[in-house]
Amino acid sequence: MRSGIFTQGTRAARWTAAGAAMVMAGLLTGCGSGSGSGSDGGTITAYVYGDDAVKVQQAAVTEFNKTSKVKVKLVSVPGTDYVNKLRSSMGSPSAPDIFFNWGGGSIKPYVDAKQLVDLTSTVNGDAELKDGFLPSIMTAGGLDGKIYGVPMRGMQPVMLFYNKKLFTENKLEAPKTWEDLQKAITTFKAQGITPFALGGSDKWPELMWMEYLLDRIGGPEVFKKIQNGDSSGWGDPAVLKAAQTVKDLVDQGAFGKNFNSVDYGNGGAPTLLNKGKAAMHLMGSWEYSTQLGKAPEFAKKDLGWTAFPTVAGGVGDAADVVGNPTNYWSINARTKHKDAAIAFLKTMASQKYAKALVDNGDIPTTSNAASMLSTSPNPQFANDQYSLVQKAPSFTLSWDQALESQYATPLLTELSKLFAGKSSPEQFVAAMKAVK
Amino acid sequence: MRGGRKTAVGNVGRPPVSWALPGILFFAVFAIVPLAIAVYLSFCKWDGLNSPTSAGLDNWTRLFKDPEVRQAAWLSLLLTTISWAFQTPVALLLGVWAAGRQRSRAVLSAVFFVPLLLSTTAIAMLFHALLDPNFGVIKEIGPWFGIDPNVMGSSTGALLTVAFVGGWQFMPFHTLIYQGGTRQIPQVLYQAAEMDGAGMFRQFFHITLPQLRNTITTSSVLMIVGSLTYFDTVLIMTKGGPGTDTTVLPYLMYRTGFQTYDLGYAAAIATALVVVATALSLVLVRFSGFGNMRSTREGM
Structure with a gap:
């Protein structure tokens, strides 16, 4: 029987084709009617x-x-x-x-x-x-x-998180100025501890450095101009100086040697901080929840935080905040x-x-947030963060969110090249000016 | 991959052409139509949300001037070459070995086959974890062999890692092809060679290798096309980094299409990739004499 049907040439073929067509149609409409359907209220x-x-x-x-x-x-x-x-x-x-x-x-x-x-x-x-x-x-x-x-x-302001235990052990205070920061870098490097954890493979954590450096060096107006669609804003000398500072930090080993293959998303950088392998971590305030989830003991006892330090010669207000x-x-x-x-x-x-x-x-x-903060798992952190934002003369939205993707994606790529030493600060500026 | 010329052997009892309909239909819906749309989009400007608008030749002129495309094309070529040079010898030897009748061959062959069964994503994540410079196995084992644990942070290291992981995953597949190919070689050839006093090596170089010529072409075409379109491992393991040092063409296409949302330009890159991959496999088939399928059995 079966073999008979299959050798019957055209008629069987028509059936097969019809069957296949129905399967196709089913697949196609299946794709088309995605959301919204549901019983009762929906x-x-x-x-x-x-x-x-x-x-x-x-x-x-x-x-x-x-x-x-x-x-x-x-x-x-x-x-x-x-x-x-x-x-x-x-x-x-x-x-x-x-x-x-x-x-x-x-x-x-x-x-x-x-x-x-x-x-x-x-x-x-x-x-x-x-x-x-x-x-x-x-x-x-x-x-x-x-x-x-x-x-x-x-x-979600971006803050400088640090491992309190490491700072006490090395008799250091949370850095307030660029000098403090340099001292911390030298001290930790000598101990074999990476000064800053950085999830470079995710790219956006690198952006936080650029955002704060540009703000401290040139003030929030420089990025405002760029955000408003004037790509010549990348030509501002402050951008070049910020990029140069990034290069100096990288060359100095402030982020260690392997930050390029460390991520944030899968917990690479936060783990470096909570295991004491890195001393500091520039990250959005969600770092606290992240640490609370990954290493509750550390989050409660040894996690410290402070504002981004001043940068020597910069005109930006040290109280400015970047983030979301x-x-x-x-x-x-x-x-x-x-x-x-x-x-x-x-x-x-x-x-x-x-x-x-x-x-x-x-x-x-x-x-009504202010009145509730006392019940936070860490009222100190909550209050510090709240006052940081409240006192900030400017709160710059993260660049990759403030800019449309046609600018944000090349920005992240160019920045990652800068951090990886694949392009110079001058090349970074030139590349960003050219993005259309 | 299936050469149609073999049918010349005879039309006796061949099924009608209509049997190919489901296959053709499937191919049309999932390959030809998307391809046509991609070609169409390559002449458009489209952000994925609004309707596409005509962009003329803009995307194409940009494609030929873009230094990023040039770098990505070079990296793709490099990755393809490395993958081919790494996979072919190993898969060939393993395949020939697996075609024999040694003890525990079946068991070992099954073990070697395992990587092919795993999902690419799982493999990439596994290696990503193993190669984590701070907490991965590489941190402990790397120094024994003089390897800097930051393999994925260096440009060469990252590219080699991607090639290695891909090779590790797909080698079993090519081993299987070679195993099948080797088994097809008529035993009489070996028997004759043995009588003439040819040893194992001579048999391998003068019988096995020449007889596997078409198999090598098949496997190479698959490998080359596969490496040219290699994407998932790059996305998961390196995200095109460090910098743009592993941004191969397919990843550049993805970044342009699904991160920058310049889908017109991404379609142009995709179309170019299709053209190059097709051209490469055609050239390979032509020059290796793969088109004359019957030639290996000549004189038999």
């Missing part, structure tokens, strides 16, 4: 940057799903891949309904493509949202005077459940959520 998908802080968002989602008909499904995307994955899915039919972002340049392409829900009137018409957050933070997440996001994580004011939830304009999404975003302003952030070691950007 589901909204929320993409969040996957790190040690996700548990706070997960708890909020669980809480929200208890009462809401529309359920939120939280998708934790591993940090290194987050931007990619978000961008690719935003251009596809299976885009998330709600997604984590950094505001500013990070959402500009989506705003330009009219993919975001304009939350301006929603926020202004809702006392809970309008008064719930620090006004400066709310505007920092917007673009052209409109609001596209609701703050959902703590403030906070992260935001934005809503995809194509969502089928806009009201539910807004309802979920409102829970971000709740006392309970702010408390959960504080308990995780974060400083929420809610207006």
Whole structure:
């Protein structure tokens, strides 16, 4: 029987073809109907940057799903891949309904493509949202005077973390000036300890050095100019000096010899710090949560922090801060459940959520944050961080978030070449001026 | 890879062409159509969110002037050469050995086969962990052999590592090809050689190697095309670094497409890669006489 069918030439072939075509069609439509479908009230998908802080968002989602008909499904995307994955899915039919972002340049392409829900009137018409957050933070997440996001994580200034035990053992104080920094570098190098942990293979940790150095050397205006689309801003002498300082630090061995193959994402650099193999680590304030997750003993006992030191001859204010004011939830304009999404975003302003952030070691950007800090696992850290940000005359958004990807990606590549000694400070400046 | 000329042997009992339909359809949907779209996109400017707009020849003129593309092309070529030179001899010898009837051959062959079964991502992450300069095995073992633990932080080290990891993973596959090829060699040839007094080495160089000529071509084409499009290991292990020293063409394409979101230019790089890889394999097939498939059996 069977062999008969198969040798029957054309008719069997037609069936096979038809079968194959149906399989294809199934596959294709399968790709096309990604999100939004669901029973009952439906589901909204929320993409969040996957790190040690996700548990706070997960708890909020669980809480929200208890009462809401529309359920939120939280998708934790591993940090290194987050931007990619978000961008690719935003251009596809299976885009998330709600997604984590950094505001500013990070959402500009989506705003330009009219993919975001304009939350301006929603926020202004809702006392809970309008008064719930620090006004400066709310505007920092917007673009052209409109609001596209609701703050959902703590403030994230970049700070200089250090291993207190190593500093005491070597009779050193946390560095306040460039001289202190140099002294610390020499002392630790002599001990065989890497002065600064640096996750160079991830590239963005290197950017933090450049951001602070440029700020201390030339002030925040230099990058402001670049951010506003004037690429001649890279030609500012302060940029060259900052790049030169980077080169000097690298040549000096301030980051050790193998920072090029150390990462942050998989825990390389934080482990160097908590194991005492490196003395300091310039990192966003989330380093505290990271250390609390990876080495709780160390985080509680030996983890110290301070502001980035002054740089000799620089005109920037030593109180300036760089980093991320906070992260935001934005809503995809194509969502089928806009009201539910807004309802979920409102829970971000709740006392309970702010408390959960504080308990995780974060400083929420809610207006009532200051009063809660005493219950933080480390009130000292919380208060220091809060006052650091509060007193800062300028808070520069991380460059890779402030700039659009067509500038940010080459920036990271060029910077990594500079750190790796593959290009000179002059070449770095020339390459950045040429990016279009 | 399957040469169509063999069918000339005879059409008796051959299935109709329509049997190829599912295959053709599959190939069309997943290869031809995407390829056509990529070619189309290479003449566009597209950020992946808005609709593509025409860019004329911009991407292509840029491609030929871009120093990054030149460096990436050179690195791809280098990686391909290293991979080929590393994998071919080892896989060939292993394959010939595995085709024999020694004791415990089957067991060892199975063991050698294991890397091919693992996912590329898992392998890359495994080696990434092993080669971690501070906490990896390399930190302990490297110095014994005079290897600086910072293998992946140096330009040569990183490229060699990528080539090695790829080789480690795909060698079993090529071993399998060579094993099959060796088994196809008629025993009479060896018997005749033995009677003429040829030893093991002469048999290898005068029978096995020449008889494997087409197998070597097949394996080389697969290797070269594979190395030219080698991407996942680079992404996971080096991210194109240090600096841009392991930014091979496929990675540059990825970075341009999915990090800079200049999908038009990325499509141009991709199209160029397809053209180069196709051209290379055609040249290889032409010059190795692979097209005349029947030649190895001549006189039999």
